[in-house]
Amino acid sequence: MTDDELAAAIEVAVRGVAGVATVYSALPPLARSARQLTAGTSTLPLVALARRDGALTVTVNVGVGAPQAPATASAAALAARTVLDAAGAADAEVVVRVSRVHD
């Protein structure tokens, strides 16, 4: 599984979490544009994966709805963790950032 495939799988899992209204790009726009250019596609996953010194960090930016952002963020992290476990990346760090609250 490539990093982009892993990121896409995490995005799908997080979108399926109750209370997650949407997933936003975790990469800054300029970095995302650069990645799109190098990857030759405009449909990159919105989840960001970064590898540094062998350690994997997964960053997910979400928009959440009712009832409570902290619980939804926690559930989103758990969904990401489930995908990572299945992919053999159980020790990855997961960062979930609530970027918007939709009411």
Added chain:
Amino acid sequence: MTMETPPPGEPGDTVDPGIGGSGYTLEDLSDYLDHGRLPANPAIDDNAECQSVLASIERVGALSRDLVAKDAADNPALDESWFGSLFAAISNEAKAGRDIPLSSPDPRTRLSITEGAVRELVRAAGDGVDGALVGRCQLHGDLESPGSGIRVEISISVLLGAPVHEIAATVRQRVYSELLAHTELSVDAVDVTVADVHVVPDLDATDTTGSGA
């Protein structure tokens, strides 16, 4: 719509990266909204800060869009400069800002909510109160240290003739409730200042000042 390229700056000037680094200005986003968000633009749709600004524009509604479009000359409601300040504040507040931590039992997991999301939450709560329009929202205190007390400062405009104290109290209560539900911040105070009053344009046939005779 087209993406406006900022004019070349003088040596040493910085190029405006647009809202959320998207390259799109407030006017671009307003145009995008006016066109029903079509054709879909992922650079805007996938950008939380752009979406925050769009949501704020929608809340303020047709009244503000008309004024932003410089049709305010014959509009007796909030003046254009007030709306200019309002949208400058919305654009500024939409910036993600600091990450405000949320607790997680898993040491391999970091959870947070952005400062921009919290400011939007506050603004939406205030705008949701009938007769209130939030002008500016500021968060004071150490947001990044769990348990540190913070203070929320909001300025609002109130509909002319509406009960000011009641509206301010309702705004304060709603903001507090939203922060309690969606953050783990320790909120010491929510200070609401009524900075302006406004009228609704389609009510201009009614003399709400009581000065007519």
